Amino acid sequence: MSLIVIMELLLTLGLAYVIYHQRQQLLDVEKRLNILSQSMDQHQLEQAAVVNADLVFAKKLAEINSQLVSMDNQLQSLETKRDNDGGYQHALKILEMGGNKDEIISSCHLSNAEAELLMNLHAYRAVIKTPA
Template sequence: MDVSALSLLAIATGLLAVVAVIWLYFHFTKRLTHLIQTHLESESRADILSDDVKNLENQIAEMQTRSMVQGKHMRELADQCDQFENQLREVKLQDPSMRLYTRAAELVKSGASVEEVMQACDLPRAEAELLMSMHSQRS
């Protein structure tokens, strides 16, 4: 081979190398631009998700606060209910006629006859029969 063929081959190889470098430059520039755009979109989505998480955390905190307040109200209502039950028991114990009717109702529930209820609680027949009929309707 002569020198001109070698120099032509060297020039062609050099041009091919320059074209390859230019192609690689544009190819990697295009890939880099795509990666940057994807990264920016991901950051935008991450910001949106972060805001959503903060909103959900606030909602959860608010719900927990409401739940605590409702629990407190429920405890207060339960305490009031207990107080009312205690007051009702005291009233029943203080009223002699209520004690008789309570005892009569217990006798009727246990299966006592009308005469037994009349004698044990000193009730007239009509009241004893009324208690019997009321108990039989509930059963």
């Protein structure tokens, strides 16, 4: 009978050790789970900050793009105005010096219709200046 009691005692001690060991493993897993949970929470906060920063960046980029388009339009407008203002006067001077339509088209970057209009204007001015 004492052998059975000793065996039961050894079996109980063995089971207690296994239960204790598994309890320690469970505690370790819980610690790792808590650490991972905290890490996930931190990553979610960081992701929200990155998404917010991305939205702000996209808005600023759209504003800059809009400003660039506006500046490009203004620059093209100024170039067109400059070309038209100086080009006509230069073309009239070329005509006064005896130039022809092809010459003012190529030199002043005018269309055929603009060149013909300036030639007609030059001819009209010449007629007005000529004494009758």
